Amino acid sequence: MKIKAILASALLSLGAQAAHASPVSESLRPVMRPFASAGSIVVADADVQTSSLRPQTRPASVGQEPRISTANLGFQRWIKGFRSRANRAGITDRTLNRAFEGVRYNTDVIQRDRNQSEFTKTLWEYLDSAASDTRVSNGKKALREHGRVLRQIEAKYGVDKEVVAAVWGLESAYGTYRGKTDIIEALATLAYDGRRGKFFEAQLIAALKILQSGDVAPRNMTGSWAGAMGHTQFIPTSYLSFAVDFTGDGKRDIWSDNPADALASTAAYLKRHGWVNGQPWGVEVKLPSRFNYALANRKIKKLPSEWARLGVTDMKGRAVPNHGQASLLLPAGSQGAAFLIFKNFSVIERYNTADAYVIGVGHLSDRLKGGPKIQAKWPRGDRALTFRERKELQQRLTRAGFSTQGVDGKIGPLTIEAVRGFQRAQGMTPDGYPSLHLLQKLRR
DSSP, X not given: OOOOOOTTSOOOOOHHHHTTSOOOSOOSOOOSOOOSSTTEEEEEGGGOOSSSSOTTSOGGGSSOOOOEESOOHHHHHHHHHHHHHHHHTTXXXXXXXXXXXXXXXXXXXXXXXXXXXXXXXXXXXXHHHHTOHHHXXXXXXXXXXXXXXXXHHHHHHOOOHHHHHHHHHHHHTTTTOOOOEEHHHHHHHHHHHOXXXXXXXXXXXXXXXXXXXXXXXXXXXXXXXXXXBTTTTBOHHHHHHHOOOSSOSSOOOSSSSSOHHHHHHHHHHHHHTTOOTTOOSEEEEEXXXXXXXXXXXXXXXXXXXXXXXXXXXXXXXXXXXXXXXXXXXXXXXXXXXXXEEOHHHHHHHHHOOOHHHHHHHHHXXXXXXXXXXXXXXXXXXXXXXXXXXXHHHHHHHHHTTOOOSSOOSOOOHHHHHHHHHHHHHTTOOOXXXXXXXXXXXXXX
C-alpha cells in the first residue's frame, strides 16, 4: 500500500499543494509516480487501466502468464548468496526451499520496472475514473454484499465503512484486480536486479516471514509485479506491521476471496495512524471574491468557524461544522474545486502520499454515503505540464526575476511562491498554480 519512490519507484503528489504538505515518513503502498504539477497525476505505464474500475492497473497485466528466463545463472547464484542473509534474518532453510521452488528470473517484472513510461493525467481525469458512476455503483453493491463485516470493522476500529470500501475500490476494484504475479519471484527478481535492491530485498525477507508464519502458501502469495498484495494491496513490511486476523481462523489472509481480513487490516492501518472517528477527510467549499490565496497552505490551519469569518463556506453558503483544525487545499488553483481538509486527510495520506489518491478515496467514500459529485468546475481545457515543461517554467520564472532557487522539474514551495510573484506582477490571481497558460505567458 504506501506503490504509492519505493515499490514502483513511484509516489503520487499534487504538485502545488503537495509542496505545502507535511512530510509523510513512509507509505503503506508506494506504487504511483509523483504528480508532475498541481492538478496533474503522473502514472507508471504498468499501473494504468483503461476501464473505469481501477486506474492503477492495466487489465492486460492481470492473469497474463509471466515471461520468465530459465537460464539466468546469475540469478540462481544470487539466490544462493541471499540464503545466508535470509538465515541471519531468521528464515529457515525449509521456508527458503518451499518459497524458491520453481522460482525463475522474471523478465516480465524487469520489463515493467524498466519501462514505466510516464503519461500525465490531470487530477480531474483521475477523479473521473476514481469516483466514476461505475465504481460508485460497484461500491454500493460491495457495501450491501459485505455490509455485516464492514459494519463490524467500523465498530471495532472507528473507521467509516465507506472509507474502507473506497480504498478497496481504488486498490483492486473491490477485489476484481488483485494481481496474479508470484510475489517471491517478483521480489527476488527486483532485489537481484539491484536498481532498488536494498528495498526489494527487505520486502523479500518480510514476504518470507509471512510464509514462515503460515498465513499463506508460497504459490498463493500473489499480487502486483512490484510486490503489493491482496484486496487492498499491502506490501510485505506493511503486512507484518498492520495486517490482522479478523475472521479468527488463525491466519491474516488478505489473498482470499473473502475480503474480511484485508478490509479489517486496512481499517487497522488507518486507525493506527490516527484516524479520528466521525471526522470527514475534507469538505468542498466556496471561496469569496478577492480571497487571499496565500492562505491555501497546508501549514495554515484554522477552525471552520474561523474560515467562515474569512468567507470560506460550504457549497450552500453555510459555515462548515467544527470537525477540528482544517487547512485549505486548492488542487487546481483558483479555477477548480477547493476543500477544507482535516486530520483524516493526512491519515489517508499515510496509505498513499498522493493528494489525488486521498481526494479520490475521500470523494468516493462520500459518494458511497450518498453524497453529491464535486460541484465546482475543473479547468478541463488545461493539461498537466510535462517534466520538460516544468523545468522550462522554472527557468523562465527565474529569468523573469522570480527565482525558483534551482531547476529540477519539481513543483515545490519555492516554485509556487515564484509563480505567485509572477502572477501578482501580471495582475493575475496569485494562486500559485503552474498552468500551461502561465507557461505560455512566460514564453511571450
